[in-house]
Amino acid sequence: xxxxxxxxxxxxxxxxxxxxxxxxxxxxxxxxxxxxxxxxxxxxxxxxxxxxxxxxxxxxxxxxxxxxxxxxxxxxxxxxxxxxxxxxxxxxxxxxxxxxxxxxxxxxxxxxxxxxxxxxxxxxxxxxxxxxxxxxxxxxxxxxxxxxxxxxxxxxxxxxxxxxxxxxxxxxxxxxxxxxxxxxxxxxxxxxxxxxxxxxxxxxxxxxxxxxxxxxxxxxxxxxxxxxxxxxxxxxxxxxxxxxxxxxxxxxxxxxxxxxxxxxxxxxxxxxxxxxxxxxxxxxxxxxxxxxxxxxxxxxxxxxxxxxxxxxxxxxxxxxxxxxxxxxxxxxxxxxxxxxxxxxxxxxxxxxxxxxxxxxxxxxxxxxxxxxxxxxxxxxxxxxxxxxxxxxxxxxxxxxxxxxxxxxxxxxxxxxxxxxxxxxxxxxxxxxxxxxxxxxxxxxxxxxxxxx
Amino acid sequence: xxxxxxxxxxxxxxxxxxxxxxxxxxxxxxxxxxxxxxxxxxxxxxxxxxxxxxxxxxxxxxxxxxxxxxxxxxxxxxxxxxxxxxxxxxxxxxxxxxxxxxxxxxxxxxxxxxxxxxxxxxxxxxxxxxxxxxxxxxxxxxxxxxxxxxxxxxxxxxxxxxxxxxxxxxxxxxxxxxxxxxxxxxxxxxxxxxxxxxxxxxxxxxxxxxxxxxxxxxxxxxxxxxxxxxxxxxxxxxxxxxxxxxxxxxxxxxxxxxxxxxxxxxxxxxxxxxxxxxxxxxxxxxxxxxxxxxxxxxxxxxxxxxxxxxxxxxxxxxxxxxxxxxxxxxxxxxxxxxxxxxxxxxxxxxxxxxxxxxxxxxxxxxxxxxxxxxxxxxxxxxxxxxxxxxxxxxxxxxxxxxxxxxxxxxxxxxxxxxxxxxxxxxxxxxxxxxxxxxxxxxxxxxxxxxxxxxxxxxxxxxxxxxxxxxxxxxxxxxxxxxxxxxxxxxxxxxx
Numbered sequence: 009x010x011x012x013x014x015x016x017x018x019x020x021x022x023x024x025x026x027x028x029x030x031x032x033x034x035x036x037x038x039x040x041x042x043x044x045x046x047x048x049x050x051x052x053x054x055x056x057x058x059x060x061x062x063x064x065x066x067x068x069x070x071x072x073x074x075x076x077x078x079x080x081x082x083x084x085x086x087x088x089x090x091x092x093x094x095x096x097x098x099x100x101x102x103x104x105x106x107x108x109x110x111x112x113x114x115x116x117x118x119x120x121x122x123x124x125x126x127x128x129x130x131x132x133x134x135x136x137x138x139x140x141x142x143x144x145x146x147x148x149x150x151x152x153x154x155x156x157x158x159x160x161x162x163x164x165x166x167x168x169x170x171x172x173x174x175x176x177x178x179x180x181x182x183x184x185x186x187x188x189x190x191x192x193x194x195x196x197x198x199x200x201x202x203x204x205x206x207x208x209x210x211x212x213x214x215x216x217x218x219x220x221x222x223x224x225x226x227x228x229x230x231x232x233x234x235x236x237x238x239x240x241x242x243x244x245x246x247x248x249x250x251x252x253x254x255x256x257x258x259x260x261x262x263x264x265x266x267x268x269x270x271x272x273x274x275x276x277x278x279x280x281x282x283x284x285x286x287x288x289x290x291x292x293x294x295x296x297x298x299x300x301x302x303x304x305x306x307x308x309x310x311x312x313x314x315x316x317x318x319x320x321x322x323x324x325x326x327x328x329x330x331x332x333x334x335x336x337x338x339x340x341x342x343x344x345x346x347x348x349x350x351x352x353x354x355x356x357x358x359x360x361x362x363x364x365x366x367x368x369x370x371x372x373x374x375x376x377x378x379x380x381x382x383x384x385x386x387x388x389x390x391x392x393x394x395x396x397x398x399x400x401x402x403x404x405x406x407x408x409x410x411x412x413x414x415x416x417x418x419x420x421x422x423x424x425x426x427x428x429x430x431x432x433x434x435x436x437x438x439x440x441x442x443x444x445x446x447x448x449x450x451x452x453x454x455x456x457x458x459x460x
Numbered sequence: 461x462x463x464x465x466x467x468x469x470x471x472x473x474x475x476x477x478x479x480x481x482x483x484x485x486x487x488x489x490x491x492x493x494x495x496x497x498x499x500x501x502x503x504x505x506x507x508x509x510x511x512x513x514x515x516x517x518x519x520x521x522x523x524x525x526x527x528x529x530x531x532x533x534x535x536x537x538x539x540x541x542x543x544x545x546x547x548x549x550x551x552x553x554x555x556x557x558x559x560x561x562x563x564x565x566x567x568x569x570x571x572x573x574x575x576x577x578x579x580x581x582x583x584x585x586x587x588x589x590x591x592x593x594x595x596x597x598x599x600x601x602x603x604x605x606x607x608x609x610x611x612x613x614x615x616x617x618x619x620x621x622x623x624x625x626x627x628x629x630x631x632x633x634x635x636x637x638x639x640x641x642x643x644x645x646x647x648x649x650x651x652x653x654x655x656x657x658x659x660x661x662x663x664x665x666x667x668x669x670x671x672x673x674x675x676x677x678x679x680x681x682x683x684x685x686x687x688x689x690x691x692x693x694x695x696x697x698x699x700x701x702x703x704x705x706x707x708x709x710x711x712x713x714x715x716x717x718x719x720x721x722x723x724x725x726x727x728x729x730x731x732x733x734x735x736x737x738x739x740x741x742x743x744x745x746x747x748x749x750x751x752x753x754x755x756x757x758x759x760x761x762x763x764x765x766x767x768x769x770x771x772x773x774x775x776x777x778x779x780x781x782x783x784x785x786x787x788x789x790x791x792x793x794x795x796x797x798x799x800x801x802x803x804x805x806x807x808x809x810x811x812x813x814x815x816x817x818x819x820x821x822x823x824x825x826x827x828x829x830x831x832x833x834x835x836x837x838x839x840x841x842x843x844x845x846x847x848x849x850x851x852x853x854x855x856x857x858x859x860x861x862x863x864x865x866x867x868x869x870x871x872x873x874x875x876x877x878x879x880x881x882x883x884x885x886x887x888x889x890x891x892x893x894x895x896x897x898x899x900x901x902x903x904x905x906x907x908x909x910x911x912x913x914x915x916x917x918x919x920x921x922x923x924x925x926x927x928x929x930x931x932x933x934x935x936x937x938x939x940x941x942x943x944x945x946x947x948x949x950x951x952x953x954x955x
Contacts, residue, residue, distance in 0.1 A: 038847050045849035049746025052739045056763050056823070059816045063766075066781045067773070257666035265663065278670040284870065284940040285933065286877020288904050289677060292929045295911065296680030303527070318673050325670075351656045379770025382879035382904070386911050413772045420776050420884060428780055435773050446768065 067435055073178045074433025077214035077229065078169040080140060080203070083124075084117035085162045086152060092159050103153045107145035111137065114144055117165070125206035127199055139196055141168035141229045169209060171229040171426040173200055177211055180429065217433060222394045222415065228426035231419070233434045235394040239309050239409035240378060242398070246313025246405070247320055247377050252370050254317075255324030256359075262325070263332040264354050283322035290319045291383030299387060306388040307408035315387060316377040323373040324366075331365025332358060336460045364456035368449045375445040379438060381413040389414040390421075412438050466627060470515055470634055474508045477638035481507030481645050489647040498652035506651045509658045510641035515634035522626045530622065531557075534615045542607050552608070559612040560619075681933060684926035691920040692716060697927060703890035703901075705910065705921045716924045718931060720890040724900035728811045728886060729875035731896060735815025737868055740822025747823070748830045749852055760827075767820035771880040778813040778885030779804065786812075790897055801897040805887035808896045814881050818871045825870065829863035830856060832951065863950040869943035873936045879904040903928050 031039070090109050094101050115133035118140070122129065129136070137144070144167040151165070152158055172192040175181035183194040203209040220232025258279075266272040294315035298304045304311050335358045343353035384390070389410050398404035410418065412434060419431040482504035489495035496503070535553045543552050645651070689697070692714075700717020743763065747756050783804025790808075791801040801808075833856050841851040857864075887899025888909070910925040917923075 038850070042847045042849045045852070046746070046750055048742045049750055052742035053746055053759050053763070055739050056743055056766070056819050057759070059819070060762060060766055062781075063769070063773070063777055063816070066777060070780070254666045254669055257663045258669065261660075261663035261667045265660065266667070275667050275670055278674050280944060281937060281940055282670055282673060284873060284936065285677070286873075286879070286904065286936055288877065288879045288907055289681075289929055289933050289936075292907070292911075292926065293673070293677045293680050296684060296926070297676050300917075301680075321669065321673075349652065349656060351659060375768070379772065381770065381772040381775075382883075382908070385879075385883075385908050388912075390912065413770055416772050416776065417880070417884075420779060431776055432780075435776060438770065439773070442768065442770070 067432060067439070070429065071432030071434075071436040073180070074217055074429045074436075075214055076178075076211045077217065078174040078177050078209060078211050079166045080118075080121075080169050080173075080209050081164055081166050081207075082114065082117040082121050082140075083162055083164050084113050084148060086148075086159050087113060088160045091152060092156070097156050097159065099153070099156055102156050102159070105149070107149050110145040110148050114140065114148065114167070121208050122199070122203070125203055125208050127202045127206070129195070129199055131195065131199075136196075136199075138192055139170055139173050139200065141170050141227060143168055143223070143227055143230045168229050169200075171227070171424065173197075173209070174211075174229050175426055175429075176200060177204070177209070178429075180425070217430070218437065221396060222410065222418075224393055224395075225422060225424065228422075228424050228430060231427065231430050233412060233415055233430075233437060235397050236410035236412050236415035237437075238398060238404065239312075239389070239394065240411040240413075242309035242404045242409070243313040243316060243411055244374055244378060246310060247316050247374060248370070250314070250317040251320045251324050251373065255321050255370075255373075256328055256366060258321075259325050259328035259332060260354060260359070263329045264358070265350070279322050279325055282318075283326065286382075287319060287380055288382040288386070290315050291386030293318070294383055294387045305406055305408070307392070307410075308406050309409055309411070310405040311387050312384055312389055312411060313405075315383045316380060319380065319383065320373040320377045323376060324370055327369025327372070328362070328366045331362040331369065334365065334460070335361045361458070364452055364458075368453045368457075371445050371449040371452070375442050375449075378445070379413055379442060381417055384411055384414045385417070390418045412441075466519065466630060469631060470512060473631075473634050473638055474511045477507035477511045477642065478504035480638070480642045484642055484645045485647065485649070485651070488645070496647050497650050498655075502651035502655050503645050503649070505655050507638055507641040507645070509655065511634050511638035513658065514637050515630045518633055519626070519630050522622075522630075526619070526622045526626070530615060530618050533618060534611055537611060537614070539607060542605060555608055556611045556615055559608055560615040563612060563616060677933065681926055681930040684923055685930045687918075688920055688923035688927045691923065697924070701892060703906070705924070714921055716920065718903070718928065720892050721901060721903045721906055721928065722931075723892045724807070724882075724886065724890065725876055725902040725904075727807050727896070727900060728814065728882060728902060729872055731807060731811025732814035732818055732875045733868065733872060735812055736818035736822050736871060739815075740819045740871075741826055741864065743819070744823045744826035744830055745852055748827050749848065749856070760824075763820045763823055765820075766816065767824070769817075771817065771878065774813050774817050775880040775884035778809050778881055782813055783809045783885065786897075800895075803887065803899055805885055805899050806897050807886065807900050810882045810886035811896070813885055814875055814878055817878070817881065818874060821874060822867055822871050825867035826860075826864050829860050829867065829947075829950070832863075833859045860950075862946050862953075866943040866947035866950065869939050869946070873939035873943065876939070877904065877932060877936050879908060883908055903932050907932070 090113065091105055092098075092102055111134075115137055118136050119133055122136070147167060148165055151163075169177075170192065172181050172186070172189065173196070176197050177200070183197055186192055186194050186197070200209055216230070217232045218237075219234040220230070221235040222232065223230035258275075262272065262275065266275075294311060298311045298314055299306055304314075339357050339361065340353050343357045344350065348356065388408070392408065392410075394408075394410035394415065398407055398409060416431045416434040416438065419427040419434065482500050485496055485503035486493070486500055493500050531553065534556060538552050538556070697716055697718055699719065700715060701719045702715040702717050703720045704715045706714045743759075747760055751759065783806070786806070786809055787801050787804050789796055790798060792799045837855050837859060838851055841855040842848070846854070882902045882905045886901055886905060888901050888905070889899045890901045890906070891898070893900070907925045907928050910922055910928075
């Protein structure tokens with residue numbers, strides 16, 4: 009107490025030395041700390057956005073090449089004596105000719121293409137075909153089988169180039185890389201350069217990547233994401249058909265009817281915990297409950313859909329409850345006031361008003377489910393080649409298939425770096441889907457959501 | 461086939477019930493809906509519910525119970541010698557089941573006649589049968605013992621009888637339910653009440669699915685974990701420091717100690733949190749305390765994009781972009797000139813990328829929490845002459861601290877349970893080491909590798925995945941419960 013006046017006097021003495029126009033050292037220090045603190049925040053946001061930019065940049069840079077593919081245009085003379093030895097153009101006989109018989113024709117075709125382009129080489133014909141994808145014979149055969157009239161004519165075929173040639177044109181493969189490569193030599197690349205000038209080798213948009221099926225390990229140039237897109241589509245159908253009604257029903261009960269008691273608390277605790285359970289645990293559940301116990305088929309989109317339904321439910325329930333809560337109580341009171349039962353009030357009045365919010369939440373939940381990978385690994389949606397489209401609706405649900413994220417994982421695991429490009433391309437397609445779903449959700453929210 | 465027929469028949473019964481119930485109600489009210497207790501449609505729907513729900517429940521219960529009953533029934537007739545040959549009763553039984561399913565499919569596809577599938581018994585028939593069955597696309601392993609065939613036929617016979625009984629009972633129940641509901645219908649009958657009771661039961665059932673899911677998770681983990689601990693000593697699992705499963709698939713010299721995996725998990729999560737927490741926290745502080753409205757309106761959604769990107773994308777980013785980048789920095793011939801890193805997959809790679817993924821998670825949770833600190837506290841501090849940053853550090857942060865701790869714990873539980881980034885980015889070597897540039901592996905990555913390999917499902921090598929899953933579940937559940945408790949407590953305190 010006694011020295012209080014003294015300190016005040018001291019303080020006023022020290023203050024009187026300073027000027028209002030000139031900041032003292034302490035104020036400067038404090039202001040500098042302020043600036044620093046603010047700068048930390050800006051730097052943090054900057055780093056976050058830089059990471060985002062790096063991610064987007066690396067996706068686009070690595071993924072865009074997957075959407076173009078190198079083709080070689082080869083005129084092939086479809087000799088009748090090899091392809092139709094009986095000479096009767098019988099489709100059964102023609103489809104009896106194996107792909108093996110087509111390779112000499114392709115070799116000849118390739119050689120004549122080289123001659124036309126004035127490319128000189130001392131390479132043997134069979135060495136030359138290394139430039140082509142090993143799917144070339146099959147491509148030619150399928151076209152001949154579906155159209156036997158072509159036999160005997162010389163047709164122009166656009167054949168897939170091998171993944172190394174494709175990689176060379178995209179800058180992925182250098183001459184130095186090929187020194188220890190069994191599949192292609194640097195000499196091939198010289199030919200490719202000349203053929204490209206002559207217009208025989210060209211890069212065009214690759215629809216097969218978007219719509220096609222997966223291919224085996226040694227044909228990255230042929231792999232496409234179409235079949236697994238269908239797998240994802242069937243899974244999303246299952247999720248939509250189950251998660252939406254169940255989620256809405258559960259939310260209506262919890263938000264509108266549930267009494268406040270231990271049982272309701274238990275449900276709520278369960279929902280909030282399920283929302284935070286790691287996705288891989290849902291995969292274990294799917295494996296043990298749906299495949300081991302219930303005996304559903306492995307790798308089936310139906311099982312994937314069931315697992316993703318359980319995963320998506322908490323998301324949908326949380327967002328549905330929020331939109332039910334945002335409907336003002338006066339709506340319910342008015343409905344009850346004119347004689348509706350509580351259930352009629354909810355189903356006839358509250359639910360339609362909450363519908364846009366519910367829909368938005370559902371779309372966001374579906375987008376989450378679409379990108380989920382880990383549980384799908386455990387129920388067997390990887391490790392095989394999704395090389396067939398499902399034959400119908402039932403087989404779409406029940407036959408083994410892959411899903412987009414599982415397919416991307418599968419490609420990322422393969423040895424040939426040519427598959428990495430496919431994986432990045434697959435990610436672009438996946439992100440386009442996610443982006444459009446989220447945009448749809450935002451538009452729905454802007455357009456229909458009411459502020460009370 | 462009958463199963464596909466039950467559903468349409470049930471629907472027809474329900475439709476008839478609707479018309480009858482509604483019609484009877486209208487007749488009893490002399491055609492004037494105002495005399496009824498409920499709206500006319502409720503009488504129809506009442507009949508539909510009575511016709512469908514009990515029948516559907518029976519159908520579902522039967523589908524679960526029948527295979528179990530048939531299994532126990534048939535497995536009793538497996539002889540001792542057969543059991544020894546196959547290894548165990550369960551294995552012998554699964555052979556029987558596979559053959560039974562093969563026969564069914566073969567008959568369905570017309571490869572053999574139903575008559576032959578039922579009666580083939582001589583050993584010379586078996587070879588033909590085998591060919592027919594595998595011709596229909598069902599691969600059978602090993603030789604078919606006559607006894608197995610007999611049991612498979614028994615299995616199919618009993619199943620067929622069971623299905624027939626099921627069909628009859630379900631249809632009878634549906635008819636009885638409809639008839640009862642229609643007979644109840646008079647103009648005084650409170651149809652709306654009973655329909656609403658039914659709907660309410662459905663709503664409660666849907667809400668209970670969350671409980672069933674949790675129970676399902678716990679049961680599927682526990683049973684298989686117990687099975688695993690019977691085959692492998694618990695002490696070695698929980699305290700073993702070596703993880704080296706044998707690749708033969710059937711028991712043997714596997715060492716399955718969880719400690720290296722836990723170490724990898726925690727190390728990677730730690731790196732991730734070291735990246736995510738400072739960046740996320742400072743971003744949240746800036747966005748909630750300093751940023752102008754337009755900046756906030758742009759930066760916040762952009763940061764949240766990071767949260768919406770699927771984890772497989774981050775995994776690929778780690779494997780193909782960040783890993784090589786780190787090697788070219790810290791590796792041999794790197795521009796730092798230090799030789800710390802050999803391969804692209806390492807703790808650092810996975811941790812860094814996981815940190816990026818967690819930034820928006822930390823920042824939006826912290827943002828909410830900082831925003832819920834009352835403005836009066838800030839005003840008081842600013843009024844006393846504190847600068848903005850002093851207010852944030854000395855007033856806002858201490859008030860928000862419990863909530864932020866909760867947010868960090870939630871982020872940690874995310875990091876521990878994250879799978880795709882570590883599967884692709886962290887490598888596969890299970891080791892305990894302090895070097896963040898070495899490859900390590902985690903609990904989640906090993907769950908994936910143990911369950912996607914070729915290991916026999918009943919071997920310890922596959923079952924260990926469930927024990928790992930159990931550990932993971934317990935850890936994340938504990939973290940979540942604590943975190944949610946802290947966040948909730950904190951909210952209540954401020955309100």
